[in-house]
Amino acid sequence: MSRPPHAREKVLDAFEAALIDGGARSATMDAVAAAAGVSKGGLLYHFASKDALEGALLERLERLVEEDLDDMSADAEGVVATFIRTSLHTDSPLDRAIVAASRLAQTGHADAAASLRRVRTRWEEALRPHTRDETALQLVLLVSDGLYFNSALGEGALPGPLPRGADLDALIALVERAAR
Amino acid sequence: MSRPPHAREKVLDAFEAALIDGGARSATMDAVAAAAGVSKGGLLYHFASKDALEGALLERLERLVEEDLDDMSADAEGVVATFIRTSLHTDSPLDRAIVAASRLAQTGHADAAASLRRVRTRWEEALRPHTRDETALQLVLLVSDGLYFNSALGEGALPGPLPRGADLDALIALVERAAR
């Protein structure tokens, strides 16, 4: 636990990348092993089953969220603004873990859906002191969910309608005005 | 086209239900045929391939959206309010088609993602005249996306954090205040 083998992390990274780039269907044991540079047997030494591989991904997700919460409260721009800004898929480790878990959740993986809900609850708790009331809190969370949803759909395919640059700044300003 | 066989619609309904309830992975030809009360061969008479089955679902989706747009503009409560309210999964034919298509899109089905994007664009056009500017328009669309996203994740599993009743009314009021 304290010093995980390098190969194990490489396999987990490959699994995550396969989920993000090609969806859950393409994230097969074969494909993951090949991408990680090990054989299928080698993969199964580190993760005894696909369930174990998925479980490790969800563990990583929940660990990264706790780190993110610490960073967010220390940010100067304000918690709500930072939260909305980081809702866009920016290829940070946390973003990647979330998108990968979302792909998993959509295949009916109950544990992945539960993890994502736990993550959302943690954010909800962190944002509550910075919003006017529960309605405003829900608004912030839903805009974030919407950004993630579009980010996850448009991945690698079509030019998404996601706000960037000045448009994103304007959106953040509008949400902040409505929420606090 | 004008008088579709009953069995065909039953198969399509069963495919949609399988996608919604169990995700794309569980929506196999076998399972759909069994749920529709026909054999696999019988299913393949109506839909020559799984691609054809998926295509028919997306056709249904785009047809239902056009009907929805007509209804929405005729609603007394206001276009933005009606749009947010109907973003919650209420088991209407359109809601079911959207959630089913979302499940499909997450498996990497490019046509499903393209259909969903077309649907979103149609809504965007309908809402534009009722919002103050492009930023406000994006806010409305993102809140709706967020509601759908949570609706799709929580299906059948956990008690979702989705606003209902008075909470939903308050959310709608807040979005309307921010958007117009």
Add this chain to the structure above:
DNA sequence: GTCTATATAGCGATAGAC
């Protein structure tokens, strides 16, 4: 620890009877 080879099972699709 990592490999190759293989068992097992499920899926989409075809062929042809009725």
Add this chain to the structure above:
DNA sequence: GTCTATCGCTATATAGAC
């Protein structure tokens, strides 16, 4: 128009050598 039977492919997982 609907059925049964079966083929071919792919995916997970096991067995055991190195």
